[in-house]
Amino acid sequence: MIHIQDAHKRYRGRKVLDGVTFKAEKGQITCLVGMNGAGKSTLLKAIMGLVPLSRGTIKVDGVQTKRELYEKVSFIPDHAAMPGGYRLEEGLQFMDDYYASWNPTRADELMAFFQLNARDRVGNLSKGTAAKFGLVLGLAADTEFVLMDEPFSGIDVFSREMIGEVFSSRLVEERGVLVTTHEIGEIEYLLDRAVLLKDGKVARDIDCEQVRDEDGKSVLDVMREVYRT
Amino acid sequence: MSQYFKLLALEVRRFRYVLAGIMVYTLIVECVAVALDINNHSRLFEWNNDSRHSFAEVIRNTQSGFQLAIVIPVAVLLAYALLIWYRDWFGRHPFIYRQMTIPGGRAPLYFSKLTAILLFVFSMVAWQLVLMSVLRIEYVWLTPDAMQEAVDFTEAMTSNEVFNTFLLPPSFKAFALNYGLGILLILILFTGVLMERSYRIMGIVAGLIYAALNVTLLILPTTFGLYLYSSEIWAICLIVFGLEVAAALWISLILVSKKVSA
Structure with missing residues (x-):
């Protein structure tokens, strides 16, 4: 379980996170929802130690984040995070060189699934193809948690479908997934939890199935309630 | 430790073409400077049978050429000491995300970048020493036999202020x-x-x-x-x-x- 407790972060004098607390369980897909600048990406980066928090703690399976975390949690940013001059095969080799959790067989399967050419250069990839390659890099490792930052942002409809398929595949089964997205419609039916951020705070933390069954509402309905008031 | 060496190899690999470029630049500038000096002296030698022209004198006379040859590499290496960090933060696919999340901490990342810069600096100094041998071959090749004068290799190096005060102080x-x-x-x-x-x-x-x-x-x-x-x-x-x-x-x-x- 990833447990974020009382996370505070200021950026350029503005409170981006103001006491955010929530949990993302293993075996569940948790979606961080919020308007632009709500601090969704900052939270993911903070979990990975890419952004220091002003205050608060982040624990993964009860342990405060440290070096070993990177074998346990993969981060899929909204870009490939590899040098532009690299060929995709070099990117895969880089991961194999540095991560004990890297699974080359799964990487090959994913490359085939996304129809990526290992000889292409990272710098020449379109946004959609780069996002798919980012997914390969993030999902091919045998990690317990996967963090995805805006996996559908600026991507064509067919690529979205392919990425959407990933969410319902064995690739994320049994893992804990924490995803941020504006395009909630693409994966709404797959979500287990949704954490709605507003003004740096958690406005709602919902069990999606419970809200669907008991209130007859979708995540989008709850979002309207939160963001239109 | 293996993370450090892998990261160092990565840094060297990423700069290899630029390093090769400044090495070729140094080679060309110094070879041209030496050739011009020998050519000038050869003409004087033919005209009034002037004194012999040793390799040390050639190296001493071409100090401005040497300065030009090392100013650009020094500027490139200094700029790269900044770029080695910033390059990974900017661009379409910032690599820093990956570098900062490599298991094993970030100290190897820091030391790999530091060592890479030092390695490039000392590679250029070593290259300069190799170039001295190349320039000596050029001297022997271009200078008429009658004009040549044998001198110690060290004397040639110490005759040049770029070596004496900057590159390899005695x-x-x-x-x-x-x-x-x-x-x-x-x-x-x-x-x-x-x-x-x-x-x-x-x-x-x-x-x-x-x-x-x-x-x-x-x-x-x-x-x-x-x-x-x-x-x-x-x-x-x-x-x-x-x-x-x-x-x-x-x-x-x-x-x-x-x-x-x-």
């Missing part, structure tokens, strides 16, 4: 001073970059104050040590230097591990 003290200050400069630059990457605008201000403080502390003993023996001033400078190196490493490692933002 005394160990001067060598240690030059390269020690060079290494300290890189360390201060790295610390400044990490301050900026951690605190952005406030980091720039802090970096400039930090750099000014380092320079002031280093020149203080030489400025106010009028009543001290030179060996005492030297010892104080050495202590200050050691403290500044230790402080730069300490601050940088804290920043890169805990404060830097991607």
Whole structure:
């Protein structure tokens, strides 16, 4: 379980996170929802130690984040995070060189699934193809948690479908997934939890199935309630 | 340790073409400078049967050529000491995300970048020594036999002020001073970059104050040590230097591990 407790972060004098607390369980897909600048990406980066928090703690399976975390949690940013001059095969080799959790067989399967050419250069990839390659890099490792930052942002409809398929595949089964997205419609039916951020705070933390069954509402309905008031 | 060596190999690989480029540039500029000097002297020699022209004289006469040959590589390496960090933050696919999340901590990342810069600097110095042999072959090849004069290789090197005062000073003290200050400069630059990457605008201000403080502390003993023996001033400078190196490493490692933002 990833447990974020009382996370505070200021950026350029503005409170981006103001006491955010929530949990993302293993075996569940948790979606961080919020308007632009709500601090969704900052939270993911903070979990990975890419952004220091002003205050608060982040624990993964009860342990405060440290070096070993990177074998346990993969981060899929909204870009490939590899040098532009690299060929995709070099990117895969880089991961194999540095991560004990890297699974080359799964990487090959994913490359085939996304129809990526290992000889292409990272710098020449379109946004959609780069996002798919980012997914390969993030999902091919045998990690317990996967963090995805805006996996559908600026991507064509067919690529979205392919990425959407990933969410319902064995690739994320049994893992804990924490995803941020504006395009909630693409994966709404797959979500287990949704954490709605507003003004740096958690406005709602919902069990999606419970809200669907008991209130007859979708995540989008709850979002309207939160963001239109 | 293996992470460090892998990262170092990665840094070397990423700079290899630029390094090769500045090496070729140095080769061309120095070869042209030597050829021009030999050509000038050959004409004088034919005209009035002027004196012989040793390799040491050629090297001494081409000092401006040598200066031109090393100014560009020095500028490139200094710029790269900044770029080696910033290059990974910017662009379409910032690589820093990946580098900062490599298992095993961030100290290997810092030391790999630092060692890479030092490796490039010393590669250029070594290349310059190789070039001296190349230039000597060029001298023998272009200079008429009657005009040639045999001299010691070391004499040729010491006849050039670029070697004497900058690249390879003959005394160990001067060598240690030059390269020690060079290494300290890189360390201060790295610390400044990490301050900026951690605190952005406030980091720039802090970096400039930090750099000014380092320079002031280093020149203080030489400025106010009028009543001290030179060996005492030297010892104080050495202590200050050691403290500044230790402080730069300490601050940088804290920043890169805990404060830097991607």
